Amino acid sequence: MNNMVLKGDIAFTPTKDIMEIHKNSYIIIEEGKVVDICNQLDNSYKGYLLKDFTGKIIIPGFVDLHLHAPQYPNMGLGLDKELIPWLDTYTFPEEGKYDDLDYARKVFSKLIKDLWRFGTTRSVVFSSIHKESTKLLMNMFIASGLGAYVGKVNMDRNTAEELMENTKKSIEDTEEILKECCESDLVKPIVTPRFAPTCSEEMLSKLGELAIKYDVPVQSHLSENTSEVIWVKELFPNSKNYASVYDEFNLLGKTKTIMAHCVYNTDEEIDLMGRNKVYAAHCPYSNYNLSSGIMPVRKYLDKGVPVGLASDISGGNSLSIMDIIGGTIQASKMKWLESNKELQPLTFNEGFFLGTKGGGSFFGEVGSFEKGYDFDALIIDDSSLIGLNELSIEERLQKIIYTGDDRNIIERYVKGIKIEEPFTS
Amino acid sequence: MNNMVLKGDIAFTPTKDIMEIHKNSYIIIEEGKVVDICNQLDNSYKGYLLKDFTGKIIIPGFVDLHLHAPQYPNMGLGLDKELIPWLDTYTFPEEGKYDDLDYARKVFSKLIKDLWRFGTTRSVVFSSIHKESTKLLMNMFIASGLGAYVGKVNMDRNTAEELMENTKKSIEDTEEILKECCESDLVKPIVTPRFAPTCSEEMLSKLGELAIKYDVPVQSHLSENTSEVIWVKELFPNSKNYASVYDEFNLLGKTKTIMAHCVYNTDEEIDLMGRNKVYAAHCPYSNYNLSSGIMPVRKYLDKGVPVGLASDISGGNSLSIMDIIGGTIQASKMKWLESNKELQPLTFNEGFFLGTKGGGSFFGEVGSFEKGYDFDALIIDDSSLIGLNELSIEERLQKIIYTGDDRNIIERYVKGIKIEEPFTS
Known part of the structure; x- marks a missing residue:
């Protein structure tokens, strides 16, 4: 029945404020x-498994809206370059290796771990x-x-020779995955044109059709x-702007x-995203590393665009959403200065929201502990970070995000199931 | 005699390039x-203690040019505020506690550890x-x-009541420390006016005299x-600019x-710093957190100002110079964009230099492994970070800085002495 009660200091952000x-x-x-949160345990929950985390903090699990699994071996490498030369020197050669399933398994098990x-x-x-390595990755996530x-990446132009796909074959491969890999409740396919410059119009058009036909989501850059x-x-000289290229192809x-x-x-593009409820995945470290710039997150929030956070491995150099929440708030402060103090910096609360419910909502009722939400949770032991002064729970959360690391996470749950370290044997 | 030989992959930056x-x-x-680095061990070193770190990387120890010890309990707290309100709400109340030596000992032992x-x-x-707590801190560093x-902080205006000093008493206390605490080779006093706004002209003037009289260095903001x-x-309406306020008072x-x-x-101020060989301590995370801005490090380097890196605890939220090297390079990329691509981003090499020899040179021949340099070193085990692909030593260093943490540091040396974890009992 998977019914249980966890006791501890519980914190989550139902809204960004x-x-x-x-x-x-x-x-x-x-x-x-989640069915309830209460101060005293009702008799009706007497038969439930009780896990006592008194003194620990229970928060929603973190959500990463954008990363490249096959780039994981390159994390932290070659960051003296900008986007396009970095893609050519580091990324494409690495991504070319994934017809080797043994290599893929080695990388993916380290990444998922x-x-x-x-x-x-x-x-x-x-x-x-x-x-095949895409299917392997899905199966490894399921096992974890x-x-x-x-998403299996699609690209049929402007890339390294070994990564250039035949358009027809690319669409067939994608459709095979959409048909075959739809059994899991937790791991699902997503249509993934790499980005407009590496996809022909035919490719984009067919991918739009597939997304609609199989009612699956889409991701790109x-x-x-x-x-x-x-x-x-x-x-795309005839398109109004970059966003409308994707829009034109569904x-x-x-x-x-x-x-x-x-x-x-x-x-105009931000308004279009807002109208279409398209998520923006904010990747602050990647945008620093590749000298891209700082996303004006405040503007997206003000215009009603859903926003979540992302590591963007390996443009980003950290998988830790804890780090990335801190980096997001920091970046927003630089954007505030850059915008002549027009775009207000993100608050701690907003950063925490973006790293949990902000991205979590892409998965449904995920990233919060409101009633009906999936119980995706982390148990945080912050005893190594505190002890010099009395702190409120909100201050303890600030310390966890700004100064903690993976050592402070002692248990992880997805949909109420405790997740053990994967691939240990 | 403290003579020894360490074997491993050795890396350091004699210059920023x-x-x-x-x-x-x-x-x-x-x-x-350091007396030599060689591929083969000469017979003349046969009697030396040999430590074999084959497969590990040996790099210079990191140098932090600016942090506030008594603010350590606040690390990660209150960062939704700007500098002045943050000082008033978090920093000054915390700093008021250090007449309590027991509290001070608790904080300093955690910080030094x-x-x-x-x-x-x-x-x-x-x-x-x-x-007294300043002397305690010095003694605890010596013990470590x-x-x-x-530096004992001096301030006699524009601060919280409990931190407002009588000018005469402040100078006497400072002079007592300069006289008494000069025995250690490794731990030394430094004259420390907090910053111009909290020091009267009389205070600044007397501190300048003390620095010269005892030939001790100076630090401020x-x-x-x-x-x-x-x-x-x-x-200071009569001073030409902020830097010249300090200059006028020696x-x-x-x-x-x-x-x-x-x-x-x-x-003009940067030129003055260059002429006077004044170090700039770059604190990228603090400058993000308190919405201050990004220091144009490239400009300082071009003008011959010595630059080192700093955590600025607790405006900064990380003590790790590894993190701060990464953050420094990232910040310089945003400065590059901000300066209309005029101020070139810092390279990985330059970031590494700033975190080792850049700041280390303030201590003398420190932060490098050139002949005659103090052997301040870290032994790095990067096996948790690599293994998916063959990497050069420089690429391994990139991975260490961008993706590693304290778990990758397995031994620390200062002046050839292995430093064990302090205050463990």
Whole structure:
């Protein structure tokens, strides 16, 4: 029946402006979902498994809206380069290796283990162009118990020779995955044109059709870098702007959609994303590392665009959403200065929200502990971080995010199931 | 005699543009100093203690040019505020506690333990206004074996009541420390006016005299935040600019000097720092957290100003110079964009240099493995970070800085002495 009660200091952000805190309370889980939070345990929950985490903090699991699994071996490498030369020198050669399933298994097991370690309970992932390694990645996520959307990458132009796909074959491979890999409740396929410059119009058009036909979500990249924006303008001279290229091919919100980066969108493009309820995946470290710029997150929030956070491995150099929440708040402060103090910095609360419910909502009722939400949770032992002064639970959370690391996460849950370290044998 | 040989992959930056790498080599230490690096071990070193770190990387210890010891309990707290309200709400109340030596001992032992953990072998530290806790901090550094300059803070205006000093008493207390605490080779006093706005002209003048009389270095804050710069202009209407306030009182390079932050200095002020060989301590995370801005490090390097890195606890949220090297490179990329691509981003090499020899040179021949340099070193085990692909030593270093943490540091040395974890009992 998977019913249980966890006791501890419970904290979550039902909205970006509210931190709900229940000190020394009980959270009741039935069938993997939150049914209540209370100060005293009712008799009706007497038969439930009780886990006592008194003194520990219970928070929602972290959500990573954008990362590239096959780039994991390159994390931290070659960051003296900008986007396009970095892709050519580091990324494409690495992504070319994933027709080797043994190599893929080695990389993916390290990646999934580390996602587990850093408390990322759900993620949205680019695989490579390779069908079989994409299926392998999905099966490995299923085996781990963590949630994920996983996309086979499509690209049929402007890339390294070994990664250049035949358009027809690329679409067939994609369709095979959409048909075959739809059994899991937690791990699902997602249509993944790499980005407009590496996809022909035919490719984009067919992918839009597939997304609608199988009612699956879409992910891609949008307006990461100024040279890229100019390049797209040259490649698609008849489109109004970069975002509308995707829109014209039914890849911008016809089904649930994530666009990574969104540093250089115009107001018109942001409005379009807002109308179409397209998610922006904010990747602050990647945008620093590749000298891209800072996404004006405040503007997206003000315009009603859903926003979540992302590691963007390996443009980003950290898998830890804890780090990335801190980096997001820091980046927003630099954007505030850059915008002549127009775009207000993100608060701690907003950063925490973006790293949990902000991205979690892409998966449904995920990333919060409101009634009916999936119980995706982390148990945090912050005893190594505190003890010099009396702190409120909110201050302890600040310390965890700004100064803690994976060592402070002692248990992870997805849909009420405790997730053990994967692939240990 | 303290003579020894360490074997491993040796890496250091004699200049900001050169990474010297000796694969599988021997570094020879006599009397705590580097005397040679060689591929094959000469017979003349046969009697030396040989430590075999084959497969590990040996790098210089990290140097932190600016942090506030008594603020350590606040690390990660209250970062939704800007500099001045943050000082009033968090910093000053915390710093008021350090007349309590038991409390001070508790905080300082945690801080020094963590400096050790993160591989910071030398640091330049603000204490509080309290004489006794400043002496305690110096003695605790001596007991740890780590190197430090430690300064009793002086302030006699514009601060919280409990931190407001009587000018005469403040100078007497400072002079007592300068006289008494000069025995250690590794831990030394430094004259520490908090910053111009909290010091009367009389205070600044007397501190300049003390620095010269005892030939001790000076540290303070300079041009961190725009409101602060305006405030200084109001307080010192006759001074040409902020830097010249210190200069007029013999506090800007008459003896070795560090100025923290330097975000908003004019070209004229930077030139003055260059002429006076005044160090700029770059605190990227602090400058993000308190919405201060990004220091144009490239400009300082171009103008010949010595630059080192700093955590600025607790404006900064990480003690790790590894993190701060990464953050420094990232910040320089945003500065590149901000400067219309005029100020070139820092390279990995430059970041590594700033975190080792850049700051280390403030201590003398520290932060490099050139002949005659103090053997301050870290032994790095990066096996948890690599293994998916063959990497060069330089690529391994990139992975260590961008993705590693304290768990990768397995031994620390200062002047040839292995430093064990302090205050464990």
